[in-house]
Amino acid sequence: MTALLRRYRFIVPYLLLTPGLIWLAIFYVYPSVQMFISSFWSGSLERGFTFSLSNVHNYTDALSRYQDQIVRSIFFAAAATVATFLISFPLAYTIAFRAGQYKNLLLFLVIAPFFTSFLLRVISWRTILGDDGLLLGPLKSAGLVGDDVRILATPVAVIAGIAYNFLPFMTLPIYVSLEKIDKRLLEAGQDLYATPWSAFRKITLPLALPGIFAGTLLTFIPAMGDYVNAELLGQTPGTKMIGNVVQSRFLVNNDYPTAAALSFILMAGILVAVAVYARLLGTEELVSSAG
Amino acid sequence: MTTAALESAVRSPGTPVQRIRRWLGHNALFVYTFAAIVYLMLPIVVMILFSFNRPAGKSNFAWREFSLNAWLNPFAPLGLSDAVIASLRIAFVSTIVATILGTLIGLGLTRYVFRGRAATNLIIFLPMATPEIVLGASLLTLFVSIGMARNELTILIAHIMFNISYVVVTIRARLAGFDRRLEEAAMDLGATEMVTFWKVTFPLIFPGILAAAMLAFSLSIDDFVITNFTAGSTVTLPMYIYGATRIGVPVQVNVIGTIIFGTAVGAVVLSTLLQRRDRAA
Numbered sequence: 001m002t003a004l005l006r007r008y009r010f011i012v013p014y015l016l017l018t019p020g021l022i023w024l025a026i027f028y029v030y031p032s033v034q035m036f037i038s039s040f041w042s043g044s045l046e047r048g049f050t051f052s053l054s055n056v057h058n059y060t061d062a063l064s065r066y067q068d069q070i071v072r073s074i075f076f077a078a079a080a081t082v083a084t085f086l087i088s089f090p091l092a093y094t095i096a097f098r099a100g101q102y103k104n105l106l107l108f109l110v111i112a113p114f115f116t117s118f119l120l121r122v123i124s125w126r127t128i129l130g131d132d133g134l135l136l137g138p139l140k141s142a143g144l145v146g147d148d149v150r151i152l153a154t155p156v157a158v159i160a161g162i163a164y165n166f167l168p169f170m171t172l173p174i175y176v177s178l179e180k181i182d183k184r185l186l187e188a189g190q191d192l193y194a195t196p197w198s199a200f201r202k203i204t205l206p207l208a209l210p211g212i213f214a215g216t217l218l219t220f221i222p223a224m225g226d227y228v229n230a231e232l233l234g235q236t237p238g239t240k241m242i243g244n245v246v247q248s249r250f251l252v253n254n255d256y257p258t259a260a261a262l263s264f265i266l267m268a269g270i271l272v273a274v275a276v277y278a279r280l281l282g283t284e285e286l287v288s289s290a291g
Numbered sequence: 292m293t294t295a296a297l298e299s300a301v302r303s304p305g306t307p308v309q310r311i312r313r314w315l316g317h318n319a320l321f322v323y324t325f326a327a328i329v330y331l332m333l334p335i336v337v338m339i340l341f342s343f344n345r346p347a348g349k350s351n352f353a354w355r356e357f358s359l360n361a362w363l364n365p366f367a368p369l370g371l372s373d374a375v376i377a378s379l380r381i382a383f384v385s386t387i388v389a390t391i392l393g394t395l396i397g398l399g400l401t402r403y404v405f406r407g408r409a410a411t412n413l414i415i416f417l418p419m420a421t422p423e424i425v426l427g428a429s430l431l432t433l434f435v436s437i438g439m440a441r442n443e444l445t446i447l448i449a450h451i452m453f454n455i456s457y458v459v460v461t462i463r464a465r466l467a468g469f470d471r472r473l474e475e476a477a478m479d480l481g482a483t484e485m486v487t488f489w490k491v492t493f494p495l496i497f498p499g500i501l502a503a504a505m506l507a508f509s510l511s512i513d514d515f516v517i518t519n520f521t522a523g524s525t526v527t528l529p530m531y532i533y534g535a536t537r538i539g540v541p542v543q544v545n546v547i548g549t550i551i552f553g554t555a556v557g558a559v560v561l562s563t564l565l566q567r568r569d570r571a572a
Contacts, residue, residue, distance in 0.1 A: 014399075020392035023451060109328050112331065116551065117529060118513050121334045125334055132353065134337065270422065
């Protein structure tokens with residue numbers, strides 16, 4: 001066996017990769033292809049589905065019928081991404097440069113939300129943002145805001161929920177790229193009479209860009225597909241996102257063709273984003289920066 | 292740290308306004324960071340706090356009075372214990388399988404140069420870049436089109452699938468700093484490849500494998516979206532919680548959430564302490 005392996009050394013990496021890649025081929029690649037095919041189906045679960053290329057109208061139908069939800073998803077995801085960036089950058093900057101002995105503690109606190117259930121965090125936000133919840137309750141009884149002011153069941157609640165859930169995905173990559181910066185570069189900048197602001201703008205910020213870029217993708221992509229926040233914090237038709245439509249078309253209406261077309265529209269948008277990213281940074285960087 | 296900044300700001304020259312502005316300039320970052328940390332911790336604190344609540348009706352949204360009732364009867368709600376057990380079982384099995392498959396890929400990717408590397412990297416990356424809802428939905432179309440009934444097995448298949456990529460990424464990160472000369476030294480001393488692997492390589496990469504397994508376990512036990520598409524009538528803990536949001540989440544759910552949080556924090560603290568001790572030794 002060992003002698004055989006030595007003889008055919010080139011085969012070893014393939015032996016290591018094959019079992020896992022077969023799993024991914026059967027349960028990731030093939031279902032994706034299958035979903036692409038089912039987006040050209042017509043018919044129903046009871047009567048059976050038939051494939052026809054002329055069913056390409058599934059896509060145009062889905063686009064026009066769910067235009068509002070698609071636009072809303074992009075807007076919610078973008079707003080949440082901007083919010084996470086605004087919160088994350090100063091936080092990551094403090095952890096990387098100013099935290100001293102508290103660095104590890106702060107990093108631990110950033111990932112602490114992951115130690116609780118995702119759904120329980122969303123439910124906690126419902127308690128906090130509720131009409132007489134921890135935030136509005138005291139404000140209302142103090143007379144600072146009117147009795148009819150709501151946060152829950154508004155876009156603000158959904159965006160806040162999404163931003164909260166993906167915050168560590170933004171903070172950690174930015175922290176990693178800030179941490180890597182050679183402090184001597186900043187000293188050199190100061191020696192050359194850069195003001196703190198211009199040193200930040202010309203040295204720190206450009207060097208943090210890979211982290212910002214990774215964080216943006218890691219936040220925006222899952223945010224686009226999220227439906228739990230919209231379901232539990234949005235609650236109204238006016239806050240539904242693509243994910244809610246895909247979920248209900250698939251699991252409630254059994255309308256697989258429309259749902260598959262919508263999923264594929266979502267996926268295509270993401271593939272474009274990833275392709276741009278891979279072009280800019282290379283595939284190796286992609287796999288190593290995502291961790 | 293803050294007081295030092297304050298003192299230097301007070302002693303520094305300039306008008307009082309300039310001094311205050313300088314102080315704020317120094318400390319705005321800390322104030323901001325503190326606010327961000329409070330924001331991060333708030334839902335966790337609320338979750339723990341409300342595990343001690345005695346709500347008026349079914350929904351645990353308003354604070355009424357302190358009670359240990361839920362802590363004393365954590366599995367009182369119907370179906371909750373079954374859901375927890377199902378989640379644990381799925382998490383254990385999917386972690387073991389995904390860790391083995393992912394570790395092999397990680398070893399292959401870091402230690403060998405071969406054709407098809409870029410394609411492999413892409414296949415590893417894509418499942419992480421695909422929104423969960425699309426992963427779940429595409430598996431559902433697969434299972435429906437081949438007429439496979441959805442149950443615990445389909446959940447397992449799904450969890451192993453999405454966990455492989457995360458295991459690969461974690462293992463790769465740990466293998467990056469691996470010193471190949473240690474293996475060469477072992478072989479120079481007459482160890483066969485197999486002996487070298489089990490006596491040198493494996494013990495060195497084991498912490499990485501353990502980290503990957505812990506990540507996989509936590510992703511599996513917390514997954515709702517993909518499970519929702521592949522579960523059929525099987526109820527995992529996240530499925531139970533989601534279902535309960537319609538009729539009122541029992542306080543016991545907060546208790547279990549708090550126990551999971553405490554266990555995870557305890558594990559991290561313990562491993563940090565062990566590492567410190569190792570370094571000191």
